[in-house]
Amino acid sequence: MLHRALEGVRVLDLSRILAGPWCTQNLADLGAEVTKVEHPERGDDTRGWGPPYLEAPEGSGDTQRLSGYFICCNRGKRSVAIDYGTPEGAAQVRELARAADVLVENYKVGTLRRYGLDYDTLKAINPRLVYLSVTGFGQSGPMADKPGYDYVFQGMGGLMSYTGQPDGTPGAGPLRTGVAVVDLSTGMYATSAVLAALYQRQATGLGAHLDIALLDVAVAMNANQAANYLVSGQNPQRSGNAHPNCAPYEVFRCADGHLILAIGNDSQFARFCAVAGMPGLAQDPCYATNSARIEHLPALRTLLTDLFPTRTRAAWTDAFDAAGVPWGPIHTMDEVFAHPQVQHRGLMQVAEHPVMGRVPMVRNPMLAGHDLPLPAPPLLGEHSPAGCTARSYP
Template sequence: MPRPTPSPALESLRVLDLTRVRAGPTCARVFADFGADVIKIESPPGVDPNENMSGPRHGYDMQNLHRNKRSLTLNLKKPAAQAILREMIKSADLLIENFRPDVKERLGLDFETLHALNPRLILVSISGFGQSGPYRLRAGFDQIAQGMGGMMSVTGLPGQGPVRAGIAVADSAAGLYGAIGALVALQERAVSGKGQWVQTSLLEAQIAMMDFQAARYLVEGKVPPQAGNDHPYATPMGVYATRDGHINIGVGAEGHWKIFCEVIGRPELASDPRFDFVDKRYTARPELRVIIEEVLTTQDSAHWIAVFAEAGVPAGPIYTVDAMFEDPQVQHLGIAQPVSHPAIGDFRVVGEPVTLSRTPYGIVSPSPDAGEHNDELLAELGYDADAVERLRSEGAI
């Protein structure tokens, strides 16, 4: 496997990653993939009873979340470990954490304390419900945020009851919003010379991801219902049966509707007074679905995907994950990136979904073992071999 090239985009930054599970690591991963020196600070094995919340160290989740990082184990219950962290904070650009607010304060990682140590430091805090307010001390998990953030009320078939999304929407979104906030703060620091406190939460991120569904209520006062696989208000836009399965069709504009009717061999539908405007098609959705599927079930999915693509009608297959990675466009985009691990061999992880023309991201190393870089990082701080061994014997690292 050829040696990948690290990205130079953020190579001047040092990031202290005190996060775990998903939202915080997702935020830190953005900086690691774009070349920052991201140091994953974690408890020594056996100290934290919840250390395996992201699964086995060599498992798929840890490998996908923590690539490109260095690992330093610090037992922050020990004064010597606290002193090491304080020393590292003095020269860091960002500290990312997802402790409950009271835990951060108890550890002396509140913004005021950190700002006194390093006025240029940017603190990124990702919590379940926010740093203040009546729910600030509640433990937050993705599915809880999906429920409270409205997503489960609009997901699933009408009348089915609440349904969670099949991915960690709130976690991943909170991590990305945290990274956006950190990048904004870094740009502002280039002008002011000062760091600041960036805050986001799973709840806020999930509400933001509701986007037009949330705006629908805020602007028009309408509570969006479950719509299943159909678009909330456009038709035909959703999942339709074919002879050998199902496909997605996205006919949103009137121009697409006319072309669609021609392609399926029913041009008269375009001017049918029952269906000649999007609002009418929405009202007559069940009747229209029957008509469309009578045609679509005469041919296989591949046939319809090809003819719709040729005509410029938005449509696409519905893949399982394995089929998704076999798609020629997905392979062309290169989103599955190779990694080599000394213990588990060669595999692929999910790359960054953004391309920069001069300074693209690079995945250069797998997720580190806990404390893999202890000696290296402590040497950079001036600790000699004897001092490192004392820290180890004291249980500080």
């Protein structure tokens, strides 16, 4: 179990929205001391990305509120309100950086140089600083000066080209995912890079400038789809809920709802066929192997689409569990957090904030077995000027 593994590591967070804050929240969850620098009036953009909002309790005398979006990626941080567009504010941030181990920023290339907050300037006053830059396109190249958002990279990186219903079917066309997966994956890659740089610093004594680009992550996270293309030269096609390499591996409608059938090998398919009352199907040359099932998927899908509505979802899933056939439900959020395994794992936790009261959050998957309460996200400027200004930063 990880227990404050990064205690003593100081992180200066100049990032906002999701990719950068997701990284710094990971570092805070692992025990780092994270100071989030926000504009005194606007704060992080996502403070206003609602509804929904968590309002201060009646009688608290505070009018601030926390958006659900901000809550998801800013727990455990201290918020200092500094306008580093002014010479005084920039000087304060430089003093914070002098004592920091890590700085995370996600501005357009060259923006922070105007205020003397770029890597070269801060390296001169703190050679041990690990400086992470998260941008849309990276620190160099023909598009380095352009901004970019998750949605853009879901399309540009290829993800949307094979996500959605196939041409010629109802609802056909490219489809984005329901959550900002490129931002989140970028935050995770960034976390790994920061940890590696801190480990490297133990040997070299020097920090590093880390260049993490959403475009790079979007291309990398194509994973098997990219490898399939590089091996075959064929663009992957939209396949709806079906898997490009395994079959049957998709959503089917039962008599009273949907389920996910996830057959990963031939023995699992044979057990499924026995449950379905068609044991001979597993010996049919068209379906006996995974490759054959992929080749004959349209016919197999038609057969199963007709079969599943003959039983209720519970009838199917009870039989699948007894036979060891992999399946899964499609839960709404209320069903997710009511699920006994989710509750057993403690994935929904509540933090206590001195003003906002109880703040519900999702536990970091890295902290399984962690029995300490999670800290709440901060109000704008909660820790300044009396808490963590440049002059009082410990």
